[in-house]
Amino acid sequence: MAEEQKKDSKQRIFDAAVSLFARKGFSAVGIREIAKTAHVNISMINYYFGEKVGILKAIIDECYDKYYRAIHDCGGEATLREECVQRIIKNLIAFFRENTEIAMVSFNTIPVDIPAVLEIKCRWVAEERTMTTPYFREFGLNTDDPIQMNFIRGLLTTIITEHFRCRYTWEHIVQRAGTSHVMKNYLEHDAEMKYDDHFYEQFAELLTKFYIHGVRGISHQLQSNEK
Amino acid sequence: MAEEQKKDSKQRIFDAAVSLFARKGFSAVGIREIAKTAHVNISMINYYFGEKVGILKAIIDECYDKYYRAIHDCGGEATLREECVQRIIKNLIAFFRENTEIAMVSFNTIPVDIPAVLEIKCRWVAEERTMTTPYFREFGLNTDDPIQMNFIRGLLTTIITEHFRCRYTWEHIVQRAGTSHVMKNYLEHDAEMKYDDHFYEQFAELLTKFYIHGVRGISHQLQSNEK
DNA sequence: TCCTCAATCAAACGTTTGTTCGAGGTAATA
DNA sequence: TATTACCTCGAACAAACGTTTGATTGAGGA
Numbered sequence: 001m002a003e004e005q006k007k008d009s010k011q012r013i014f015d016a017a018v019s020l021f022a023r024k025g026f027s028a029v030g031i032r033e034i035a036k037t038a039h040v041n042i043s044m045i046n047y048y049f050g051e052k053v054g055i056l057k058a059i060i061d062e063c064y065d066k067y068y069r070a071i072h073d074c075g076g077e078a079t080l081r082e083e084c085v086q087r088i089i090k091n092l093i094a095f096f097r098e099n100t101e102i103a104m105v106s107f108n109t110i111p112v113d114i115p116a117v118l119e120i121k122c123r124w125v126a127e128e129r130t131m132t133t134p135y136f137r138e139f140g141l142n143t144d145d146p147i148q149m150n151f152i153r154g155l156l157t158t159i160i161t162e163h164f165r166c167r168y169t170w171e172h173i174v175q176r177a178g179t180s181h182v183m184k185n186y187l188e189h190d191a192e193m194k195y196d197d198h199f200y201e202q203f204a205e206l207l208t209k210f211y212i213h214g215v216r217g218i219s220h221q222l223q224s225n226e227k
Numbered sequence: 228m229a230e231e232q233k234k235d236s237k238q239r240i241f242d243a244a245v246s247l248f249a250r251k252g253f254s255a256v257g258i259r260e261i262a263k264t265a266h267v268n269i270s271m272i273n274y275y276f277g278e279k280v281g282i283l284k285a286i287i288d289e290c291y292d293k294y295y296r297a298i299h300d301c302g303g304e305a306t307l308r309e310e311c312v313q314r315i316i317k318n319l320i321a322f323f324r325e326n327t328e329i330a331m332v333s334f335n336t337i338p339v340d341i342p343a344v345l346e347i348k349c350r351w352v353a354e355e356r357t358m359t360t361p362y363f364r365e366f367g368l369n370t371d372d373p374i375q376m377n378f379i380r381g382l383l384t385t386i387i388t389e390h391f392r393c394r395y396t397w398e399h400i401v402q403r404a405g406t407s408h409v410m411k412n413y414l415e416h417d418a419e420m421k422y423d424d425h426f427y428e429q430f431a432e433l434l435t436k437f438y439i440h441g442v443r444g445i446s447h448q449l450q451s452n453e454k
Numbered sequence: 455t456c457c458t459c460a461a462t463c464a465a466a467c468g469t470t471t472g473t474t475c476g477a478g479g480t481a482a483t484a
Numbered sequence: 485t486a487t488t489a490c491c492t493c494g495a496a497c498a499a500a501c502g503t504t505t506g507a508t509t510g511a512g513g514a
Contacts, residue, residue, distance in 0.1 A: 009461080023339050024254075025254055025337050026252075027251075031496080031503090034289070040464080041462060041464080042464095043463075043464090046504080047460095047462085052503090110250070110251060110252050111396065117401075122400065147429045149432060153431045154393075155386065158385065158386060158389040159382065159386070162381075163377075166381075169337075169339060173339070173349065199374060204375075206374070206375060207443075210445050213436035213440045213441050214438065216461070217436040236491080257470075257471065258473090259472095267475090267492090269472090270473085270475090270492080271492070272473095273474075278473080279472065398499090
């Protein structure tokens with residue numbers, strides 16, 4: 001039946017745009033390239049998404065929706081705090097593994113000059129803020145200290161995001177290997193890293209230990225300062 | 228005299244491009260906009276930098292040059308390890324404070340589809356790798372464990388970079404306040420944060436404590452695992 | 455049979471893109 | 485004075501940009 005292409009046009013446009021935006025950035029991709037990749041007529045893009053940034057808005061919306069569902073589920077208030085951290089970390093890693101390209105687009109796109117995107121980001125950031133504050137308080141941090149909060153907020157997401165940013169870039173470099181001596185040298189150095197389940201189990205364990213010990217370090221410091 | 232005029236135009240182009248690229252991203256900025264901002268004729272850009280990406284290459288080159296000078300100076304091998312970490316953190320913060328926009332451009336630009344940029348990045352990453360490995364070994368980490376190295380490498384830079392990324396975006400949002408209710412709400416929430424010397428002293432102290440405790444956490448875990 | 459309507463298409467719209475070119479200007483050197 | 489080398493400029497180029505248009509298709513309801 002050749003139904004592999006039976007995905008409707010809108011979804012194909014969406015998927016093609018995600019992949020291209022992730023690799024090149026929003027402004028570097030033209031709608032003709034998207035249409036070509038999605039095997040769709042150019043006008044279909046404006047038909048379904050209104051304008052080019054309409055696709056971007058759709059991508060970011062979907063991304064943040066999934067993202068907040070990931071960090072929202074940390075096992076209820078009954079669980080131990082260490083388990084809560086571990087749960088969030090595992091959820092975040094799972095989220096990024098399943099939505100790598102969408103996340104790359106959403107977190108890499110500079111929002112300042114695209115007002116529509118800026119609003120979406122602001123809304124989500126404000127939401128995260130109110131959502132996560134109780135957790136930090138429970139962890140013994142002083143949530144009224146703006147500097148401490150500025151430091152600790154989003155730290156987990158930052159670390160995990162950067163890992164996937166590096167991994168994504170890296171895997172695209174590997175695909176283009178052979179064109180440059182410098183890159184060949186770089187490739188040889190850490191051979192082939194397998195980003196499989198085992199890797200991410202280890203990674204989650206490391207990050208959990210690191211984060212918990214780190215937070216203890218600064219919350220302990222706080223107590224001794226205020227004593 | 229003639230030489231100063233030359234440096235004037237070239238430097239003005241460079242500065243204008245840095246500012247615009249940082250705000251909008253490389254592809255979203257046209258050379259006419261750069262020329263206009265720099266008060267310079269369009270053809271001056273190709274005259275001095277050959278092509279548009281020539282500016283980008285110059286920016287990234289200068290950025291990584293300063294960046295590596297920053298992390299290279301950590302007080303010699305005689306200093307205590309804690310002091311070494313603190314020194315690197317302070318250097319990195321100083322670097323980012325003095326070169327915010329250059330760093331935003333260099334670290335935000337997606338290199339995958341701009342081969343010239345990709346090579347520069349690869350070269351620098353490989354260089355950092357060989358430079359920093361001894362430090363991690365000295366810290367009690369198992370530098371032969373690829374997962375642990377994958378986790379710990381570049382972590383300090385990641386955290387500090389993300390702070391400045393947020394700050395930079397934030398400050399541009401503030402400039403555009405008043406156009407949106409969502410953004411106004413967001414603005415009210417954490418009022419006006421002063422990113423002054425005092426802030427970064429506190430920030431450096433927090434990060435140092437956090438990092439050292441975190442590293443101890445995972446190196447201790449390693450020992451107990453292998454015992 | 456007629457009508458509706460969402461989906462799709464080729465073609466063209468007017469701008470804007472990065473780049474090139476040659477003519478002019480200026481100041482120091484020969 | 486003539487020559488040289490370095491800057492600067494306006495104009496022009498083909499290509500690509502995002503968007504719009506009007507026509508065509510085909511399935512579904514009346």
